[in-house]
Amino acid sequence: MTLFLIVIIAVLAFEFINGFHDTANSIATVVSTKVLTPRQAVMMAATVDLAGALIMGTSVAMTIGAGLVDVSVITMPAVLCALLGAIFWNLFTWWLGLPSSSSHALIGGLCGAAVASAHCDWSVLHWSDVDAAGNIIGIWPKVIMPMLIAPCIGFGVAVIVMSILYIVLKRVRPRFINMIFGKLQIVSAAWMGFSHGSNDAQKGMGIVTLALCTATTSGLFDDLPSWLSFLRTPEMKVHTWVILLCGITMAAGTAMGGWRIIKTMGHKMVKLQPINGFAAETSAACVIVAATHFGVPLSTTHVISTSIMGVGAVKRFSAVKWGIVGRIVWAWVLTLPITCLVGFGLMRLAHALFTF
Incomplete structure (x- = not known):
């Protein structure tokens, strides 16, 4: 039972870190364009993140919990090792000020721990499969393909949206454009925050549910007192209290802010005006919400980053600081293998030190 409590604390730590690590995804542009102060932006992001976590269902959580690895080989130590790997990478990239993917960090840690738990049997990973309900699952369709395609879609949608806005508003005075889109950007930033909460909070929900299911099937919960019977989870099902717990924890982390990454995305990569921020946030949020609907644990970081690149490239290709972009892309590429x-x-270290 002690190990289970440690796992739950680690999940909450991951969600909290995910909150302040990925805060920049939803508010970097609205801060850099000075539409909102950092404090106002963070408080708004925390509120809409929580709303997204509570409203958008649990399809992504089910993908994380049961759609990527064979749950029969998952033990409490495996879940803990997966979380520690993800937390390590999140803190490391946050310290460097690089917007990496918390989602891929968690998925990479889970896959590595699962393979080690199965004594290096790589067949425990679901590469591409169909579950009992007929839904497509697996690392290739749910992780690798979206990792390759979603950033391109984010870039392309942002280019289209920005181009349309430039064409429609080419005769309008810049002062009027800044005034209008300064207000509209608050809406787009809130929409981006909502989409972030809808997708990212579910990853913690999936891990908590996996831990509950593992504890129940392994007999760890056999002697639970009646008042703790709600913890028993014989099959993968996300409880309401898990949704609330993960949503509130990530919102609390969001309220802490993530200024290193905000500086990289909102200032270093490309100089933004309110109209650029509106186009980037709206484009990214639409892509992320669509992915959430289909149960894809998308990297919100990848999508908003490429959306910002897209609006910058429309403004002027050289406006994007491609050297900074190169560092970001390397962080993306390395996330899955390193975690x-x-x-x-x-x-493997846990197997060597302990018997379980």
Whole structure:
């Protein structure tokens, strides 16, 4: 039971870190364009993040909990090692000020820990499959393909939206445009925050549910007192209290802010005006909400970053500081393999030190 409590604390730590690490996804542009102060932007993001977590269902949580690895090989130590790998990468990239993917960090850690738990049997990973309900699951369709396609879609949609706005508003005075889109950007930033909460909070929900299911099937909860019977979860089902717990924790983390990453995305990568921020946020949010609907654990970081690149490229290709973009892309590329290795290494170390 002690190990289970440690796992739950680690999940909440991951969600909290995810909140302040990915805060920049939804508010970097609205802060950089000076439409809102950092404090106002963070408080708004925390509120809409929570709303997104509570409203958008649990399809992404089910993908994380049961759609990527064989749950029969998952143990409490494996879940803990996966979380520690993801937390390590999130804190490391936050310290560097790089907007990396919390989603891929968690998925990489989970895959590495699962393989180590199964004594290096790679067949425990669901590469591409169909579940009992006929839904497509697996790492390739739910993680790798979206990782490659979603940033391109975010870039393309942002280019289209920005181009249309330039054409429609080319005869309008810049002062009037800044005034109008200064207000509209508050709406687009809130929409972006909502989409972030709808997708990212579910990842913690999936891990909590996986931990509850593992504890129940392994017999850890056999002697629970009646007042704790709500913890028993014999099958993958996300409880309401899990949704509330993860949503509130991530909102609290969001309220802490993530200024290093905000500086990179909102100031270093490209100089933004309110109309640019509106186009980037609206484009990214639409892509993320669509992914959430289909149960895809998308990287909100990837999508908003490429959307910002897209609006910057329309403004002027050289306006995007491609050197900074190169550093960001390297962080994206390395996230899955590094967290997979960390999760694998921690699980192998656990096997060497403990008997379970």
